[in-house]
Amino acid sequence: MQAKLEPQAAATVIRQRLLLRKWDFWTFVMVIVYLFMAAFIVYPLVSLLFNSFMGKDGGLTLENYLSFFKLKYYHQALLNSFIVSGLATVLAILIGLPLAYIATRYDIKFKGLMQMMVIMSLFSPPFIGAYSWILLMGNNGFITRFIRDLGISVPSIYGWHGIVIVFALQFYPHIFLYVSGALKTIDTSLEEASESLGMTAWNRLRTITLPLIFPTLSAGALMVFMASFADFGTPMLLGQGYKVLPILAYEQFISEMGGNPAMASTLSVIMIFFSTVILFGQRYFVSRKNYSMSGMRTPVVKKLKPLPKVLMTILAFIPACISILPQLTVLITSFLAKSGPVFHRGFSLDSYKEVFFRVPKAILNTYSYSVLSIIMMVVAGMLIAYLLVRRKSKFTALIDSIIMIPYIMPGTVLGISLIIAFNKPPIVLTGTWIILVIAYVVRKIPYTIRSSTAILHQLDRSVEEASISLGVPPMKTFFKTTGRLMAPGVISGAILSWITTINELSSTLVLYYGATATISVTIYSEVFTSNYGTGAALASILTLTTLLSLIIASRLSGGKGLSL
The missing domain is CATH 1.10.3720.10 (MetI-like)
Structure with a gap:
């Protein structure tokens, strides 16, 4: 009997040693990471989802989701979010794509300064950009007053159009940075082959260059859309009643009348759902085609003659200067003399x-x-x-x-x-x-x-x-x-x-x-x-x-x- 127990005991000891050997430092790190994620990502999300099904009587119900799709007040905010985010993404591409092409393909002057200005505009929070544009083109903004003194009527920055403009100027650097990286490493053999066959520059760009950088461009566009879709400060400052989902969720959660946490949770779940759908949609479209290149022949920066070089430099600095304008406005405004909230002539601390x-x-x-x-x-x-x-x-x-x-x-x-x-x-x-x-x-x-x-x-x-x-x-x-x-x-x-x-x-x-x-x-x-x-x-x-x-x-x- 004793002889039978000894092999079993030995096997148990071996299993225990193997188990302990697996539990090294990195196993403990993995367990801690899982505990952290469970506590501060999974549990809050599950609580949010569960809360979105809570009725007024404390029971589970679909009433909140039904209300979202029935009442225009709610689903119009979703439509508004898609409108401003979609238009901002298109406008950001129209700004960032040409700017990236100029910066990577031509030897423009002060390229480093231009890139720093673009990056600065990206890493400044959107609500500061919105606040700056209020100072410049609000109902009583500096530019607004100047133009009105000339006898010209100009709309203020408030409203959905202002939100779109501020979003585009804030987030187009995503397009610029992503596309610049792709254009620097693109294989130019296809472009050179098409040029030798007599294809025009525009057709080369449209049929060869853009398809090759599509995955990177779509990734940058996704960043712009997601950032615009999630932003709260800019629509809150500029919207003047134009509701988007982040604002509506905030107002439903924190309200002077007591709020509606269940509805706020519902709006939050809907935002997560559509953000996820957009993310996987982008990945699906990219995965449908093969965009691989050998990367053996990277582009050579084209040397320009003096006049075209100056014109290209000016063209590149126009969006960079406009996008950095909010930071300069804020800086100058901070030194203006004031009495209470009213500004006066002169500067002070x-x-x-x-x-x-x-x-x-x-x-x-x-x-x-x-x-x-x-x-x-x-x-x-x-x-x-x-x-x-x-x-x-x-x-x-x-x-x-x-x-x-x-x-x-x-x-x-x-x-x-x-x-x-x-x-x-x-x-x-x-x-x-x-x-x-x-x-x-x-x-x-x-x-x-x-x-x-x-x-x-x-x-x-x-x-x-x-x-x-x-x-x-x-x-x-x-x-x-x-x-x-x-x-x-x-x-x-x-x-x-x-x-x-x-x-x-x-x-x-x-x-x-x-x-x-x-x-x-x-x-x-x-x-x-x-x-x-x-x-x-x-x-x-x-x-x-x-x-x-x-x-x-x-x-x-x-x-x-x-x-x-």
Whole structure:
């Protein structure tokens, strides 16, 4: 009997040892990542979905969805969102595509300055652009008054057309950056062959160049559409009654009459659904054809004669100057002399004195929450990237899918889902700074993960394998070897996460309360109370921070800039 038990005991010990051997450092990391995703992505989304089926009596019902499709007030907002997002995407392509072609194919002057201006306009928050255009072309804007003094009637920036213009000028850099990258690496052999056959330049562009860069162009267009579809601040400032889904969800959730969280949840679920459909639709159209190229013959920048060079430079700088105009307007306005909310002739530091005297906590909150968030994003992003690249499995593939969900979620939706999930025991986070940091990490970490995976794909496994073979534990190998090698490449994603975090409005506006207000929320409040000077000073602080961040990123990445 004893002899029979001994082999069984030995087998049990062996199984236990094998099980423990599988549970290495990276297994624990995977478990922690899954717990984080379950708590702050899956659980809030499930709570949001469940809440959308809640009736007034507390029971489950389809009443909220039926009301959405029955009442024009609701489904018209969806149509409005598609209209402004679609038109903004088309206009952004019309601006960004020619600009990218000129910048990559011709040796225009001051190309680096132009690219920096374009990038600056992208990383400035849309609501600051909207606020700036109010100062310029609002009912009493500087340009509006000047043109009216000439006896010319000009419409203000308010309304759906203003939303479309601001969106296009804000987001066309997505098209520019994506298409520029594609045009720099495109194989020119097909273009040269068509040219030798007598095809005109326009036909070459239409039938060869554009189809070859279609996947990249569609990816940029998707970014523009998704950003416009999810944006809250611009339609809120410029809409004047023109409702889009993010605004409607916010108003349904936070209302002076008590709000309707169930309807807000329904609108949020609908936004997520259509965002997902659009994302997979873009991927489907790209996958239908083969766009691969050898990439052996990249384009040569064409040298221009003096006059065409000047004309091309002017043509390139027109959209760049118009898109950077909001930042310049905000900067100048912040130094205008004022008495209360009224501006006077001359310049002063009154707006900055008022900011540091009245709302210093908002400035401190912005940077402290963002620093804490970016530290968590960098560490977590590098660890998750390692799992995705070096520990490929069904479990890591699922992580990649779940962690990217917030990437397509509007900030308003994320904020609403977190409040619904953590507004009652056992975990109450609503009204704390912790929920803001969680929202920032969950929403912005995809940038850091993508930049981390990109650099990790370029690193040879042999270095870390050699370290482990010499007896260094996997955890120590990662932090002392792999992590250090990854650090330069992670910077671009980290800086991008930092910039978008300090400028975040939509999720912050839902989640904050008085003591946790940030700069972006305070700007929003100042604009709505017509304190344009204070709002301009705060916006200038954000703009200066963004510019310094871009310069640091460019220096640390060896002049390569940021990668989207």
